[in-house]
Amino acid sequence: MSEESQYSEHPGGWIEWFCAHEDHQFLSEVDEEFIRDPFNLIGIKGKFNFFNEAISMILQPTSPEDQDLEDERFLEVYQEASDIYGLLHARFIFTSKGSAIMRERFLQGKFGHCPRIYCEKQNVIPIGLCEDLKTARIKVFCPRCEEVYMPKKKCADIDGAYFGKSFPQYLLMTYPDLHPKFQLLPDTQIQVDFEPTLFGFKIAGKQGSKIKKIEQQQQYNHTITQSNISSIEQNILLQEQKQYRIQKQQQHQEQQEDHQQQSDQNKEQTHKKKNKKKHKH
Structure with a gap:
């Protein structure tokens, strides 16, 4: 195919023609200077078989004719040209000019x-x-x-x-x-959660917004978890206090036993001394 047979004399060129498709309304027109810059093509060229032909197609100042769209070879190059343009488009919208265009369209x-x-x-x-x-x-x-x-x-x-x-x-x-x-806008009221009602009255068993229900369930689970954690911590504290009291009681009992044993020893020694005095007399 010659370039003369591939394109009509449409002044808009391939880029404008491509972006004007009904299914391509999300796409913006990428500057030709951006496409010609080798830096912007890094990492793209090796992915395609007809890269040079596709770039030439994209930069054509005229749009394809109907008969060109029926040619298999043209369609192969066209498919690659579409993807190459799309990848360049993904980079172009991150530039100051590209993002400004997208901002206005948004x-x-x-x-x-x-x-x-x-x-x-x-x-x-x-x-x-x-x-x-x-x-x-x-x-x-x-x-x-x-x-x-x-x-x-x-x-x-x-x-x-x-x-x-x-x-x-x-x-x-x-x-x-x-x-x-x-x-x-000022004084704008936005209802966040939907709650079903019938003639102004709440409906029994209807929770309303599922998003709200999920949030409430998550909050409930968090509360239950925190409650369980607090309960576990409290039980551990009670166990520690109980063990501490038992240890104190054991120490007190041991001290009493030691004191009683010491007292018995003192009494026994006193009794022995009295017996010795009696024996001397």
Whole structure:
């Protein structure tokens, strides 16, 4: 295939065309200068068979035509180009420019919202649960409940390695204003735990929030554990006190026996002296 047959005269180029796919809406456009920098390619080149062709495809100023997408050779290079771009994307979003772009997209809710009702449609951040390709699909992280969920938006062929495990925490640490506690409006009331009621009355046997129930169970277990520890410590103390009293009683008894024995010896000596005096007279 010649390059003329592979690409149309679309002014947006391959990167813009690739990121414009419906399933690629989480991806940002990586600067060409960043892609051309050999330093940013370290550790990536050896993983691919068509690396040079894939890089050339990524940097094309025009987008593919429909007929190119039916060519097997093109599709092989395209698959590698997608993964190479994804790995470069995972590095680009850790730069000052890349993280700034992701920050704006996060604030606009481009990545979706947390499905947990008490997070009140908190904006989420893309995350990959593994740094290796073809291991885990993209997920989203909620900074309020700090849980990971499947994204509601279509991201069928977005690999989790295109973002990595560390990106949400990096974004929150780089921009502290993104943390939910800085987003609450004055006088905003947030109900943390759900408690089921019927016409305003509590329902017997209903505990409400499972999260709250788990926390209460953990607190109860901790209390019971502490109580057991205190009980054990108290029993040990009582045993030590009992042993101490027994030892004291034994010592006191021994002292009494010694005293009685000494007294008997004194009496015996006194009696002997009296007998000697009588014998002399």
